[in-house]
Amino acid sequence: MKRITLLLVVLAVLAASPAVAQPSLLKSPTGKVEVSFSLGADGAALYSVTYAGKPVVADSRLGLSLRQAGPLASGFRVLDVKRTSRDERYPLVAGKTPSLSSKSVCDECPLERLTEAPARLRRSYEIPEPRRCLLSQGFLCMGPATRAGCDAACTHRGMPCTGCRGPAETVWDQGVAMIDALAAMAVDLAGFQLPRMAGTFARYTYASSQLDKLRKKVSE
Numbered sequence: 001m002k003r004i005t006l007l008l009v010v011l012a013v014l015a016a017s018p019a020v021a022q023p024s025l026l027k028s029p030t031g032k033v034e035v036s037f038s039l040g041a042d043g044a045a046l047y048s049v050t051y052a053g054k055p056v057v058a059d060s061r062l063g064l065s066l067r068q069a070g071p072l073a074s075g076f077r078v079l080d081v082k083r084t085s086r087d088e089r090y091p092l093v094a095g096k097t098p099s100l101s102s103k104s105v106c107d108e109c110p111l112e113r114l115t116e117a118p119a120r121l122r123r124s125y126e127i128p129e130p131r132r133c134l135l136s137q138g139f140l141c142m143g144p145a146t147r148a149g150c151d152a153a154c155t156h157r158g159m160p161c162t163g164c165r166g167p168a169e170t171v172w173d174q175g176v177a178m179i180d181a182l183a184a185m186a187v188d189l190a191g192f193q194l195p196r197m198a199g200t201f202a203r204y205t206y207a208s209s210q211l212d213k214l215r216k217k218v219s220e
Contacts, residue, residue, distance in 0.1 A: 024081050044074040104168040105143035105161050109133075109152040117185045124160060134160050135185070140200060144168075145177035163204055173210045175202035 023038035036048045038059075049057035063073030106113070111133045118138030128134055134141040134155055142163035143155060154161050167174035178201040202209035 024078075039076055039078065040074075042074045043076045045076055100169070101148040102169040103148040104171075105146045105148050105150065105152050105155065105165070108148045108150070109143055109155045111155060128158055130158070134158075135181075142174070142178055142201070144181040145171050145174045145201075163201070166205060173202075174205045175209050 023036045026035040026037070027033065032052045034050045036050075038046050038048075040046055040059075040061075045062040046059045047057070047062055048055065048059045061073060063071060065071050065073075112131055113133050114136035116136060118136060120138050121140065122128075122138035124139065126139075128137050128139060135143065139160045141155060141160035143152070143161040145168060146161055146163045147165045147168045150165055152161070163174055163178075167177065171177040199206075
């Protein structure tokens with residue numbers, strides 16, 4: 001919706017005869033992000049984006065495809081350019097102070113916990129046995145290392161937890177805690193390379209993960 005609104009605002013200052021105009025720049029408050037709007041030789045509306053002087057998005061066309069009138073993508077000219085600056089503030093809606101659970105998703109999960117090691121690791125598309133712990137069946141479920149508060153919505157429906165609520169309160173690193181949980185169940189991780197571990201066990205916390213630091217040291 002934002003893209004469509006931006007497109008309509010840009011096209012609102014364009015009319016239907018070809019002409020090449022000087023680019024119009026839109027800068028962020030810090031001046032690092034610059035969005036440039038211009039017209040091509042055929043009157044096509046173009047935009048580009050740079051960050052700290054480095055190109056992020058090269059010249060890209062703007063346009064609309066109308067069902068009855070056909071494409072509206074070229075033959076424009078700039079009629080007028082208006083500039084303004086705003087500093088708007090919005091009050092926060094009053095609400096409850098959020099509270100975080102000190103438990104893990106496993107503590108909320110209704111599935112039967114088992115202690116035996118799974119015979120093999122299983123893919124997410126495989127169908128699990130009902131009412132049995134997904135991790136003990138070999139599914140990579142992040143429940144032991146993930147903060148509770150979701151009522152174990154995924155595992156309750158037979159889907160492994162992916163760890164989207166972040167590390168549990170007693171966990172200092174979600175990815176390392178998950179590897180520890182699998183090792184405690186004697187799960188064979190020989191086929192797991194470090195990049196795959198990081199992508200699987202720290203998909204939501206990778207920026208602060210110890211696995212990222214370890215990966216960087218290994219690659220040095």
